[in-house]
Amino acid sequence: MPRPRLEDAPTRLLAAGLALFARQGCERVNSNAIARAAGLGIGTFYLHFANKYALLRALQLRTLDGLRAARQAAVAAVGSESGLEEQVRASVEAAVAFAAEHPEAYRVCFGRERTAPAHAGPVVSESTRGIASALAAWQRAGVIEPALDPALAARAYLAMETGMLLWWLEDPGRTAADKLVETLVRGHPALAAQVRG
Amino acid sequence: MPRPRLEDAPTRLLAAGLALFARQGCERVNSNAIARAAGLGIGTFYLHFANKYALLRALQLRTLDGLRAARQAAVAAVGSESGLEEQVRASVEAAVAFAAEHPEAYRVCFGRERTAPAHAGPVVSESTRGIASALAAWQRAGVIEPALDPALAARAYLAMETGMLLWWLEDPGRTAADKLVETLVRGHPALAAQVRG
Amino acid sequence: MPRPRLEDAPTRLLAAGLALFARQGCERVNSNAIARAAGLGIGTFYLHFANKYALLRALQLRTLDGLRAARQAAVAAVGSESGLEEQVRASVEAAVAFAAEHPEAYRVCFGRERTAPAHAGPVVSESTRGIASALAAWQRAGVIEPALDPALAARAYLAMETGMLLWWLEDPGRTAADKLVETLVRGHPALAAQVRG
Amino acid sequence: MPRPRLEDAPTRLLAAGLALFARQGCERVNSNAIARAAGLGIGTFYLHFANKYALLRALQLRTLDGLRAARQAAVAAVGSESGLEEQVRASVEAAVAFAAEHPEAYRVCFGRERTAPAHAGPVVSESTRGIASALAAWQRAGVIEPALDPALAARAYLAMETGMLLWWLEDPGRTAADKLVETLVRGHPALAAQVRG
DNA sequence: AATGAATGAGATTTCATTCAT
DNA sequence: TATGAATGAAATCTCATTCAT
Known part of the structure; x- marks a missing residue:
């Protein structure tokens, strides 16, 4: 039985990005904010997505x-x-x-x-x-x-x-x-x- | 350093804004660029529109x-x-x-x-x-x-x-x-x- | 008996400047606003005062x-x-x-x-x-x-x-x-x- | 492009702000100048102080x-x-x-x-x-x-x-x-x- | 893999001043 | 005298991105 563990970084980023994009629109959101909302460090964002548009694309x-x-x-x-x-x-x-x-x-x-x-x-x-x-x-x-x-x-x-x-x-x-x-x-x-x- | 204008400034700004908005989208365009494209000074933009969204609204x-x-x-x-x-x-x-x-x-x-x-x-x-x-x-x-x-x-x-x-x-x-x-x-x-x- | 007439431009500018300086402070006020508050044209300000500091000095x-x-x-x-x-x-x-x-x-x-x-x-x-x-x-x-x-x-x-x-x-x-x-x-x-x- | 710093940024900014405020007055100084005088990037200022008035307040x-x-x-x-x-x-x-x-x-x-x-x-x-x-x-x-x-x-x-x-x-x-x-x-x-x- | 301080280009907006009318 | 549209330098602040740790 797999232990329930914290979601991994990409998943957290997708979830945070979804919430922020939906509320404020892509142009009004910045990648630092997404990373923070995901509970991750600023630099971590760039480890998983080239930029916010790549994240948007993945969501779409x-x-x-x-x-x-x-x-x-x-x-x-x-x-x-x-x-x-x-x-x-x-x-x-x-x-x-x-x-x-x-x-x-x-x-x-x-x-x-x-x-x-x-x-x-x-x-x-x-x-x-x-x-x-x-x-x-x-x-x-x-x-x-x-x-x-x-x-x-x-x-x-x-x-x-x-x-x-x-x-x-x-x-x-x-x-x-x-x-x-x-x-x-x-x-x-x-x-x-x-x-x- | 004012200059006399053939067409009036609002008209020129609307035309320039239309072209730029259509080509690049409102978020990608800035008010300075619109003013310049209209052949006007930067400050002139704000004499006629509160910001680029007001110009967009007028166009719409x-x-x-x-x-x-x-x-x-x-x-x-x-x-x-x-x-x-x-x-x-x-x-x-x-x-x-x-x-x-x-x-x-x-x-x-x-x-x-x-x-x-x-x-x-x-x-x-x-x-x-x-x-x-x-x-x-x-x-x-x-x-x-x-x-x-x-x-x-x-x-x-x-x-x-x-x-x-x-x-x-x-x-x-x-x-x-x-x-x-x-x-x-x-x-x-x-x-x-x-x-x- | 002299007819009551509108005060002259310098007087109006001094009065307007006094009110604005007192309320907002000299740095927060601009000469255009003073002229407008005085009911005069923007350019008229410069006919009577070199700049807002000159007006301030006169008031003082x-x-x-x-x-x-x-x-x-x-x-x-x-x-x-x-x-x-x-x-x-x-x-x-x-x-x-x-x-x-x-x-x-x-x-x-x-x-x-x-x-x-x-x-x-x-x-x-x-x-x-x-x-x-x-x-x-x-x-x-x-x-x-x-x-x-x-x-x-x-x-x-x-x-x-x-x-x-x-x-x-x-x-x-x-x-x-x-x-x-x-x-x-x-x-x-x-x-x-x-x-x- | 971060750079390692000998003293920390807030200290440097406070020192630079003190010198500039004392010499020129708060209204005559801008936050970019303070950051530059502190040997820091423009954005770094806003990482530590909301604006120049916040820095002034800290000094006071x-x-x-x-x-x-x-x-x-x-x-x-x-x-x-x-x-x-x-x-x-x-x-x-x-x-x-x-x-x-x-x-x-x-x-x-x-x-x-x-x-x-x-x-x-x-x-x-x-x-x-x-x-x-x-x-x-x-x-x-x-x-x-x-x-x-x-x-x-x-x-x-x-x-x-x-x-x-x-x-x-x-x-x-x-x-x-x-x-x-x-x-x-x-x-x-x-x-x-x-x-x- | 993860972090976050640092960076600076760039966007927005203001305003003293000019000058043609 | 009086006007006000026009100007652009300058100030404020944001944010994508880097990189040493």
């Missing part, structure tokens, strides 16, 4: 991975033989749940910090891929119209989803989660372009 | 006004007796054209700088109002479903439109403007929630 | 003159044939009254600004002269001890008087004016060194 | 402590069974000696910088306390008149002492130290208010 990748996994698991859970709307709804619900559970991570990944840093790569294009390939698959299966441009539609939908979730997280009292899901499902290109028998 | 308000006016003019041009889709399309086309004509202003208003500065007020909520009230009017006219939440739908649509246009402006070669218009019209909540006779 | 000289005149008038009023203590008391009472009537002027003349400015000459040495010559006169008249050094004693007394009055003006509620007069008269070198029959 | 407190200690030691040395005048003279001599030995520190503590900075607390009120309590003690012992207000008298005396010493330090050639001591002892309220058998 971690979040992107987690969100992708959550969506995939949710879709897998409803089964591939279920209907288009069911699958879409499952994916959307997973995203909303993820944002609700990890509000700081979501904000740091998709909010103001999304594009800011020169060092951190683009976040949106990566997350677009999953949706686009799902749309393309449904298209090949003849479930949705061939006229739809999957890449474009995916990007449009994600812009909407991200915008809504960030706005929601600012003050979750503004709307109930299920109303949010409803709005997003309604606006999902897969349903709008569904081939109706 | 100007853009917001321009975009609103362009949309309204376009909708007015097709006439209020025209159909729902025609009006929506006119508004979307106006927005796409505006972004194409003022790419820097659009980016500075809706891009990374949208939320960044403590001093600049929120941009999105202001631009949401126009769409939301249009949706509400159509709703009262019985043209679209009463179930739709205008505020929520407006915000969702605008997140999509803004996201798409910013992405498009990064490299306008990615898509033709009319395909963009098509995608946005399709995703517009007014059409999705249209009451079909 | 005016105050010094006023205080000297008040003292002399008070001493003259009790008459030269009156006793030493009566004359001293008259002079002290005049100083206390002057400070009470012109608290801003007194503070600006003798307070923090007394020594600060490179341009403004020393204030204390000028005001010392009056007391020192009075002491010398009494000495020649055989009323006070010849051992006393008039210059030194005058300076010591004035340091005390000034220190007390500045402290009193900070919050006049701290002591009654007559208790102050009493303390100062008691400490006056003319009485301490009086030749007692 | 140090001086106040030193002066108080010197006075107390001197009075203790003559013994409490010695006469009033002896004790007063010991205290005055200690103050004069302290000022002569630490002219810069004395000037920075009691001179122009005494009141100037918003951040630095009041210096005079603190140094008043010692004298006032000594007067009160003698009063309780019946050595000096009960009519005397110890707080007021202490303040008056200290204004005189401080004013004289500052003036003397400007040019010590003006008077011999013992003449100064004589003038101050003469003007001391304890002697003026002594109850004569």
